[in-house]
Amino acid sequence: MFYVDQYVYTNQLRKIHPLEKFLFSIITMIIGLVVNNPAINVLIIVLMLGVLIFWARIPVFVVFKMMMIPAGFLALGVITIAVNFTTDTNEMVLFIPIGGYYLGFTIQSMFLALTTLLRSLSSVSCLFFLALTTPMLDIIYVLQIFRTPAIITELMLLIYRFIFIFMETAFNIYTAQSSRWGYSNFRGSINSFGILFANLWGKSFIKSQELFISLLSRGYEKELKVINQNYYFSFGSFFIFVIIDIFILIAA
Numbered sequence: 001m002f003y004v005d006q007y008v009y010t011n012q013l014r015k016i017h018p019l020e021k022f023l024f025s026i027i028t029m030i031i032g033l034v035v036n037n038p039a040i041n042v043l044i045i046v047l048m049l050g051v052l053i054f055w056a057r058i059p060v061f062v063v064f065k066m067m068m069i070p071a072g073f074l075a076l077g078v079i080t081i082a083v084n085f086t087t088d089t090n091e092m093v094l095f096i097p098i099g100g101y102y103l104g105f106t107i108q109s110m111f112l113a114l115t116t117l118l119r120s121l122s123s124v125s126c127l128f129f130l131a132l133t134t135p136m137l138d139i140i141y142v143l144q145i146f147r148t149p150a151i152i153t154e155l156m157l158l159i160y161r162f163i164f165i166f167m168e169t170a171f172n173i174y175t176a177q178s179s180r181w182g183y184s185n186f187r188g189s190i191n192s193f194g195i196l197f198a199n200l201w202g203k204s205f206i207k208s209q210e211l212f213i214s215l216l217s218r219g220y221e222k223e224l225k226v227i228n229q230n231y232y233f234s235f236g237s238f239f240i241f242v243i244i245d246i247f248i249l250i251a252a
Contacts (some may be wrong), residue, residue, distance in 0.1 A: 004062065004066070004080045004132070005164075007058050007059075007062060007132060007229060008131070008132060008133070008134070008135050009135060011056040011057060011058055011133050012055060012056050012057045013056045013133040013237075014133065014135075014187065016234055016237045017141050017200055017231045017232060017233050017234065017237075018134050018138035018139065018141055018142050018231065019145060019180060019231075019233075020234070020237055020238050020241060021129070021130055021133055021241075022130060022132050022134070022139070022142045022234065023241075024129075024241040024244075024245070025126045025129050026126070026129040026247055027050070027126065028044060028047075028125050028126050028245055028248065029122070029126035029245070031044070031248055031249065031252070032044045032119060032122035032123060032126070033123060035120065035252040036115070036119045038114060038115050038119075038250060039251075040122075040251060040252045041118035041119050041122040042113075042118060042122075043128070043248060044122040044125060044248060045118070045121055045122050045125045046107065047126035047244055047248070048122075048124060048126055048128070048129045049064075049067070050062055051129060051131055052128070052129060052133070056112060056132065056133050057130075058132055060181050061084055061089065061200070062132075063128075063132070066132070067121070067124070067125070067128065070120075070121070070124045070245055071121060071124075073213070074117055074121065074124075075117065076115050078113040078114075078117045078126050079113070080111035081109060081113040081116055082105055082109045082110050082112070083102055083103060083104070083105065083109070084103070084105065084109050085102075085103050086102060087101055087102065088102075089102050089104070091106045091107070091108070091210065092104040092105065093106065093107060093110075095104055105191075130236070136156070136157065136160050137157075137216055137226060138231075139156075140153045140156060140226065141228045141231075143156075150223050150224075152246075153224075154223070156224075161211065162204075162208055162211075165204055165207045165211065166200070166204050169201055169204050169207060170196065170202060173196045173200065173203070173232065174196060176191045177195070177196065181231055193215060205242060233243065
């Protein structure tokens with residue numbers, strides 16, 4: 001989490017106006033959702049990952065490691081779409097008999113599962129483009145342009161900060177346990193993990209309370225005031241984003 005956030009602030013697209021990146025990400029995602037074509041979804045995934053790797057200069061292993069996390073969950077989810085439980089095996093290409101029923105796959109169910117998986121991954125790639133090239137404060141700046149209620153942007157900012165508090169607390173406890181050989185064997189690892197899990201919530205709650213107190217001491221009055229940078233539109237990057245979306249539409 002920490003090293004990923006470093007790339008967010010150091011990538012080659014960092015200085016591009018956040019509204020350009022936001023619109024490009026959302027419009028491309030909408031195209032992938034509206035156009036019911038797996039080939040277009042694959043094209044969007046390739047283009048988005050290509051932009052992250054070759055233009056934003058984010059390392060390949062970081063991009064693919066990030067993509068593998070939702071891909072694993074999505075793969076498990078679409079299995080339930082691909083699998084059919086029926087008494088008729090006429091359309092099944094692979095099945096297992098279970099009592100008087102059959103558990104298996106049909107061409108239609110497998111195609112539907114594949115389409116759903118690619119559609120979801122294309123949307124995820126669009127969101128990762130925005131998340132890996134645009135800091136949270138810039139995203140909030142864009143949401144403020146669209147007159148998003150302050151309560152939503154504040155919750156986003158606080159939850160984002162609390163995630164880092166949670167991760168930092170877990171990392172510190174894990175480091176302390178490792179230095180005392182807490183994970184030297186399987187039994188010790190299970191015991192140490194239980195202790196870490198039991199103490200993590202309490203320590204995170206205390207740190208979150210301290211963060212809230214620090215906000216109050218700095219004049220927090222039900223609205224977070226953030227100083228935004230001076231952003232400038234870039235015709236070159238805007239032109240490239242438009243060309244990519246036009247290319248996807250033509251291919252569709």
